[in-house]
Amino acid sequence: MSPDLLIALLTGAALLGVGIYGALSQTNLVMIMMGVELILAGALVNLVAFWRFLHPDNYAGQMFVLIVMTVMALEMAVGFGVAIARFRARGSVEMEEARELQG
Amino acid sequence: MAVITLQTFFIAGFGLAAIGFGVAVFRTSSMMRSALALLFSQTALGAMFLAMQVEFLGVLQIMMMATEMSIMAIFMVMFMMDPGGLGAMEMTHQKRLSILAGVVGTLFIAGIALFTSWGAVIATAPPAAQQTHDLGIELLGRSMLIFETAGVTILTAMIAATAIALPSLQRNPHHEP
Amino acid sequence: MSLLVLVILAPLAVAALILILRRASAALALLGAGLGLAASLALLHQAFDGVYPTLIMPGLPGMPLRLLSTPLNALLSAMVAIVGSLVLVYAVGYMHKDPEKPRFFAIMLFFITAMQTLVMAGDWVLLLVAWELIGLSSYLLIGFWYQRPGVRTAASRAFLYTRTADLGLYTAVFILIAVTGSSQIASTLHTSGHAALIAGLLLLIAAMGKSAQVPMHDWLMRAMAGPTPVSALLHSATLVAAGAILLIRTAPLLPADALLVIGLVGGITTVVTGLIALGESDLKRLLAASTSSQYGLMLVAVGAGVPLAALFLLIAHAAIKSSLFLGAGVFQHSRGSTLLDDLRGAGRDCPRSFAGFSLAALALAGIPPMSGFFAKDAVIAAALGSNHVVVLGVLALAGTVLTGAYMARALHILWHGERHPKTIPGQLWMGSGLAGLVALAAGLSLAFPAIEALLGQHLDEGARAQLAGLAAALSGLTLGWFFDGPRLLGPLAPWAKRNFAIAGGMDTWVLAPVLQLAEACDRLEHKLFSGVFATGRWVLTVGHTVRIIDERIIDGCIFALVRGTQSLGQQLRKVQNGLIHRELAVTATGTALILAFLILALVLY
Numbered sequence: 001m002s003p004d005l006l007i008a009l010l011t012g013a014a015l016l017g018v019g020i021y022g023a024l025s026q027t028n029l030v031m032i033m034m035g036v037e038l039i040l041a042g043a044l045v046n047l048v049a050f051w052r053f054l055h056p057d058n059y060a061g062q063m064f065v066l067i068v069m070t071v072m073a074l075e076m077a078v079g080f081g082v083a084i085a086r087f088r089a090r091g092s093v094e095m096e097e098a099r100e101l102q103g
Numbered sequence: 104m105a106v107i108t109l110q111t112f113f114i115a116g117f118g119l120a121a122i123g124f125g126v127a128v129f130r131t132s133s134m135m136r137s138a139l140a141l142l143f144s145q146t147a148l149g150a151m152f153l154a155m156q157v158e159f160l161g162v163l164q165i166m167m168m169a170t171e172m173s174i175m176a177i178f179m180v181m182f183m184m185d186p187g188g189l190g191a192m193e194m195t196h197q198k199r200l201s202i203l204a205g206v207v208g209t210l211f212i213a214g215i216a217l218f219t220s221w222g223a224v225i226a227t228a229p230p231a232a233q234q235t236h237d238l239g240i241e242l243l244g245r246s247m248l249i250f251e252t253a254g255v256t257i258l259t260a261m262i263a264a265t266a267i268a269l270p271s272l273q274r275n276p277h278h279e280p
Numbered sequence: 281m282s283l284l285v286l287v288i289l290a291p292l293a294v295a296a297l298i299l300i301l302r303r304a305s306a307a308l309a310l311l312g313a314g315l316g317l318a319a320s321l322a323l324l325h326q327a328f329d330g331v332y333p334t335l336i337m338p339g340l341p342g343m344p345l346r347l348l349s350t351p352l353n354a355l356l357s358a359m360v361a362i363v364g365s366l367v368l369v370y371a372v373g374y375m376h377k378d379p380e381k382p383r384f385f386a387i388m389l390f391f392i393t394a395m396q397t398l399v400m401a402g403d404w405v406l407l408l409v410a411w412e413l414i415g416l417s418s419y420l421l422i423g424f425w426y427q428r429p430g431v432r433t434a435a436s437r438a439f440l441y442t443r444t445a446d447l448g449l450y451t452a453v454f455i456l457i458a459v460t461g462s463s464q465i466a467s468t469l470h471t472s473g474h475a476a477l478i479a480g481l482l483l484l485i486a487a488m489g490k491s492a493q494v495p496m497h498d499w500l501m502r503a504m505a506g507p508t509p510v511s512a513l514l515h516s517a518t519l520v521a522a523g524a525i526l527l528i529r530t531a532p533l534l535p536a537d538a539l540l541v542i543g544l545v546g547g548i549t550t551v552v553t554g555l556i557a558l559g560e561s562d563l564k565r566l567l568a569a570s571t572s573s574q575y576g577l578m579l580v581a582v583g584a585g586v587p588l589a590a591l592f593l594l595i596a597h598a599a600i601k602s603s604l605f606l607g608a609g610v611f612q613h614s615r616g617s618t619l620l621d622d623l624r625g626a627g628r629d630c631p632r633s634f635a636g637f638s639l640a641a642l643a644l645a646g647i648p649p650m651s652g653f654f655a656k657d658a659v660i661a662a663a664l665g666s667n668h669v670v671v672l673g674v675l676a677l678a679g680t681v682l683t684g685a686y687m688a689r690a691l692h693i694l695w696h697g698e699r700h701p702k703t704i705p706g707q708l709w710m711g712s713g714l715a716g717l718v719a720l721a722a723g724l725s726l727a728f729p730a731i732e733a734l735l736g737q738h739l740d741e742g743a744r745a746q747l748a749g750l751a752a753a754l755s756g757l758t759l760g761w762f763f764d765g766p767r768l769l770g771p772l773a774p775w776a777k778r779n780f781a782i783a784g785g786m787d788t789w790v791l792a793p794v795l796q797l798a799e800a801c802d803r804l805e806h807k808l809f810s811g812v813f814a815t816g817r818w819v820l821t822v823g824h825t826v827r828i829i830d831e832r833i834i835d836g837c838i839f840a841l842v843r844g845t846q847s848l849g850q851q852l853r854k855v856q857n858g859l860i861h862r863e864l865a866v867t868a869t870g871t872a873l874i875l876a877f878l879i880l881a882l883v884l885y
Contacts (some may be wrong), residue, residue, distance in 0.1 A: 002224035003111050008155070009216035011118035017209030018125045023192075024865050025201035026129065030179065032864070034141050034187050038125050041148055044164070052155045053224045059241035062234075063249060065160050066242075069167060070253050074260040076171055080178055081267035088270060095860040096196065102858035196861060204868050212871070215879070 008049035015042030029086070029093040033079045040072045110154060111130040117151035120144075134179040142172035159238060283319050283326070284335045284347045288396050289358060290315035295389035296469025303381045303431060306372045309385035311583050313365040316392060320361040327354040328734060339405055343463035346402030351734045355595070356399040356525060363517045363598050363717070364392045371509035371708025372554050374613070378507075384424060388513070391417035399525065403463040404453045404794075411490075415442050421514060422506040434502040440791065441499040445489015452482035458506055470534045475800050476736075480538030483530055484545065491523030491575040492568075492646045492873045493549040500572055501556075504564040508609030511564060516571050516601035524578045524594055531587040543583020550574030554682030555772060558689065558760075563608050564618045566690060569645060570644070573679055580676050581659045584666035588737050589658035595731075596651040596724055600644045603717035605708065607637035611694065613704045615804030620690075625697020630704070632711060636690055636718040645684040646753040651724035653749070656680060660752075661745035684756020692761050779875070 018096050022035025044065060051061030081095050124144035128137045147167035154276030229237070242250055292311025298305045326333065332349050339345035349357070368388060375381050394417055397411035408638035424434030456468040459475045471479065487493070492500035503515050514520075527534075527542065534542070550573050557569035574597045581590035610633040611626040612618050643650035646657070663669065663676040704710070732738055 002226075003107055004114055004155070004158065005221060005224055006216065007111065007115050007118055008151070011121060011151070011211050014122045015125055015214060016212055017205040018122065018129070019205075019207045020868060021200075021201045021205035022129045024204055024861060024868060025196065025198050027105035027861070028134075029197055029860075030134070030182075031129070031137065031862070034128055034137065034175075038128070038144070041121075041125075041145060045118075045148060045151065048152055048155060048157055048160060050226055052157055056179060056225055056228050060246065062157075062238050063241060063246045066163075067249065067253055068240060069163065070257065073167060073171060074257060075176050077264040078176070078260055078267070080175075081264035083178075083182065083206070085266045087156055093182065099858040102856060132511075197865060200865055204865070204872075207872065211876075 002053060005049055005053040008045055010051070012042040012046040015039070015045065027094050027096050029079070029083050029095060032095065033076060035086060036075070037072060044068055064068075113154040114151055117147050117154055123150065136177060138172055138176040138179055141175070142169060145169075145172065156228040156231075157234070158230040159235050283323050284333055284349060284400065286319040287316055287323065287361070287400070288347070288393055290319060291389040291396070292532055295386045295393070298382050298386040298389070300354045305382040305385045306375075306381045309368050309389060310365075310372065312389050313368045313392065316396065317361040317365045320357040320396070323349050324354045324358045324478070328730075332677065336882040339403075340463075341405065343405055343457070344599055345406045346464060347397070349400060349404070349703060351736075352529065352591075353400050355591075355731065355734065357396055359595055359598055360392065360395050361516055362398060362601050362720070364388075364395075364513060366713045366716040366720075367509050367513040367602060368713075368714070370512070370609070370710050371507075373709025373711075373713070374507065374509055374609055376706035380424070382714070384421075384507070387417055387420050387424075390716060391421065391514065391518075395522075400518065401465070403465060403737040404457060404468070405463055408449065408453060409464070411446065411522065414514075414522060415439060415446070418442070418503070418514055418519055421510040424506055424510065428505070431505045434505040437689030438499040438503045439637070440794065441496050442489045445486050445496060448482040448489070452479040452486065453541045455479045455482070465529065469530060471533060472535070472665050476533050476882040477535050477538055480530070480534040481541065483526060483534075484538065484542050487523030487527050487579070488545060489523070489525075489577045491520045491525075491579075492553075492572040493576060493579065494552050494572075497549065497553055497556075497569075500568045501565045505567050508564070508612060511568070512602040512605035512609070514748075515568060515604055517598035520571060520575060521594055521598065524575055524582075524590060527579065527582045528587045528590055529593075531582060536667075539583045539585060541583075543580050543663075543666070543668065543672050546576040546579025546581075546583055547672055547679070548680030549573065550580065550675055551576075551682065554679055554686065557686040559772075560686075561620055562618050563620055563623055563690060564605070564610070566620070566686060567601065567604055567608060570595075570604075570683065570686060573646035573683065574601070574644075577656070577659050577676060577679050580672055580679075581662045584662040584668075584672055586658070586662035586665075586739070588735065588739055589655070591735075592658050592728060592731070592739070593655040596643070596655040596721070599717050599720035599724055600640050600652055603636060603714055603721050604644070606717060607633050607640070610704065610707070610710055610714065613710075614702050615700065620693050623697075625695070625699055626694055627691075627694035627698070628699045629701050634694060636714050637694070637717050637856075640721045641687040641691055642757075642791070645687050645757055646680060646749055647757075648750070649725060650722050651728070652721070653753075653863075654725045654728055656753070657746045657749045660749045661739075661742055664745055664748070665742075677748060680752040681751060681756040681759070684753045684758075685760035687758025688757040689764075830862045835871070 019035045019038030019040075019042060022038060024035075026032050026094060037042055042092050047061060047065050047068065051058070051065070055061060121144050124147060126142045127140040128144065131137055131140065146165055149161045149163075149165035149168065152158075152164055153159075228234070291312045294308050294315075297312075298308050323333070330353075334349070337347075338346040366615035368385070371384070371388070375384055378384065379468070393416060394410050398407060398414060401407040406709065419435050419439040422438055423431055426432050426435075430780055448798050455475055456471060456479050457463050459471050460468045462468065500515055500520065504511055512761060530876070532812040548589040553569045553572035553576065557566045557573065560566040560569060574593065578590040578593050578597075581587070608618065611623050614629050615622050615626050627637070639650075643652040646653045648654075650746050660676050660680065666672050711791070
């Protein structure tokens with residue numbers, strides 16, 4: 001087992017953990033989005049490592065990476081739009097106060 | 104026995120940097136510093152890609168993430184309550200659950216990574232020009248549908264984001280007394 | 281035929297009318313009795329002409345009901361109608377002050393209906409029905425003043441006595457119908473042999489009950505607790521006559537042995553009840569004992585084989601005894617009591633009534649030229665000419681002597697005493713009724729030849745019988761006038777006062793066991809009743825329990841289910857708290873679980 005692959009995979013695992021911690025523990029919407037960014041970054045690392053070390057001839061791996069990057073960007077864009085709208089409506093983007101959907 | 108080369112050291116170094124900056128994102132109480140820490144984390148990841156001889160994706164990563172994080176920093180300054188973080192408030196909740204979830208997730212994936220036999224590792228990668236050429240062929244050949252779908256999705260997201268972010272003419276009269 | 285119907289229906293319809301209207305009851309009663317009287321006299325006239333109408337009505341299968349007007353029936357019907365009408369005239373005055381007149385007159389008319397039906401009955405079923413109905417009327421009339429002490433028990437006693445004796449009649453009728461196969465009286469009279477003997481003895485038992493012969497004579501004396509018109513009509517002329525009428529009508533059926541028993545019973549009764557009358561302290565009870573005595577004489581005549589003599593005595597006695605009772609009623613109103621001690625000298629207060637009373641008394645004793653003389657002589661002649669002249673003749677003559685004795689005793693007490701003049705309300709009516717009956721009592725002997733011609737039979741009265749009868753009557757009258765009654769009796773006096781009761785009498789032998797049986801049945805019924813109620817209560821309890829189970833348990837389960845579902849929903853609501861981070865946590869946990877599951881599946885399989 002190549003150490004490169006292992007290191008890359010472990011990095012991906014660590015980024016995933018940090019990202020989960022951030023997504024679940026932050027009160028601010030933007031910080032939650034940052035956590036999600038980190039999770040997706042971990043996934044990216046994994047994908048690149050798999051392509052480079054296991055299947056360098058199949059470029060579908062690189063396609064996947066492109067798509068994930070696109071999704072990251074899009075998610076941030078829409079997320080910020082929602083945050084602006086919320087800020088305009090309520091005056092803050094704190095998630096502690098977001099109880100409107102309480103049933 | 105694995106072969107430890109110089110490449111390995113660079114990958115490890117950039118990997119640690121990414122993790123470190125990622126942890127720093129959530130340890131500061133300043134929004135600006137969080138955004139910048141994220142920026143450096145993603146950049147480290149891009150550098151890692153470059154170290155793994157995946158030039159195109161590495162460059163792409165660095166470029167995109169830099170732009171995104173910059174915009175995020177501007178956003179922070181516009182809309183955040185305490186962008187400088189001088190108030191030093193504890194802005195977290197359900198901390199124990201989150202730490203537990205993070206640790207469990209990390210260990211889980213790490214365990215899978217360690218205990219799976221990934222098969223033979225191919226040592227050499229194609230040259231960069233060849234990679235880009237083949238990626239282009241792939242993009243416009245077999246994965247054309249995927250790319251078109253991605254394009255449409257981008258367009259949709261742009262419109263959606265713009266629509267949400269526009270101040271609504273009906274909404275404002277509700278909030279002005 | 282319509283006359284037959286009118287005779288019976290006129291009094292009945294008027295009785296119903298009186299009960300409905302409850303006013304002018306006296307006038308209506310006289311109207312009803314008058315209509316019945318006219319109809320029965322017309323029937324008698326038709327019988328003289330040889331017309332005998334018959335009415336057949338549907339009854340039991342194979343046993344139609346018949347009303348027929350033979351000479352005997354027409355004669356008896358006329359007697360009942362005449363005596364009934366005159367007594368009702370008297371009753372208008374007697375009941376003048378009584379508040380319950382409608383009930384009295386209605387029941388009297390009902391009785392007259394029942395008696396007419398009995399007399400005209402042509403078949404046994406109708407006769408039995410009429411027999412029972414006159415018993416019922418007697419009970420109602422004896423107990424008319426039911427609020428007074430002792431009256432109700434007297435009525436019940438009379439009813440129970442006669443009812444017990446009626447068993448004999450029922451059994452006799454069953455035997456006769458079973459043997460001959462028809463219920464028509466005329467056809468059953470041709471029975472002979474053992475059936476005739478048994479039937480005859482059973483008919484005697486029935487006659488003993490109804491006509492108050494020994495040993496069933498006690499009820500008649502107690503029946504004097506009713507109003508005097510009731511005593512006059514029922515207990516002298518008609519109801520007690522039913523027994524004698526039964527024997528007279530079935531005389532062709534009776535064999536010689538039965539006739540002997542009948543004669544003996546009659547003879548013993550004559551003497552025993554005559555002695556009782558001699559020792560009595562109440563005028564009406566004296567007259568009641570006298571009634572039993574006279575009917576005993578009639579039974580002697582039947583036993584001697586000459587029913588015609590009994591018939592003559594019956595008709596004469598009807599007029600005589602009812603006029604005696606009506607007179608006693610006048611004295612009762614004048615002194616307020618019927619005890620002989622209270623009535624001393626009452627005769628002087630109402631001289632006209634006393635004159636009628638004494639005329640009837642002499643007629644009863646058998647003094648010519650009144651009807652009693654000829655009737656008594658017929659009986660004595662029959663007794664002397666019979667096969668058992670020794671027994672029957674002696675008893676008949678003894679009876680005649682006693683008759684004179686107690687009648688003279690009564691006259692003596694009524695005449696000798698102080699005067700307490702008092703105006704009696706309704707005296708006019710009472711006097712008219714009394715006068716009518718006294719006239720009949722005196723002059724009925726003129727009609728005897730006509731009756732003989734009607735019935736187609738002839739009585740031969742020997743001079744021996746006439747002389748013997750006259751001597752007996754005169755000696756009896758002398759004894760009674762000059763000697764005190766109880767002293768004449770001597771050692772028999774205390775026994776006579778108790779109506780010659782033997783070994784406790786009917787009370788211990790009949791009354792007590794019957795009443796105990798009735799009480800036992802009542803207790804049984806109470807137990808059954810409470811058993812039914814207990815079952816009902818148990819069923820209700822079961823139903824109640826089922827309802828409670830349904831409400832509490834079944835409904836309770838259902839509502840508990842409802843509440844559980846609602847609370848579950850409330851609990852689940854808390855999950856939806858709208859907080860983003862909570863939802864993220866749930867998402868993360870869920871994703872982790874799914875991944876773990878998938879990888880586990882991958883690893884294991």
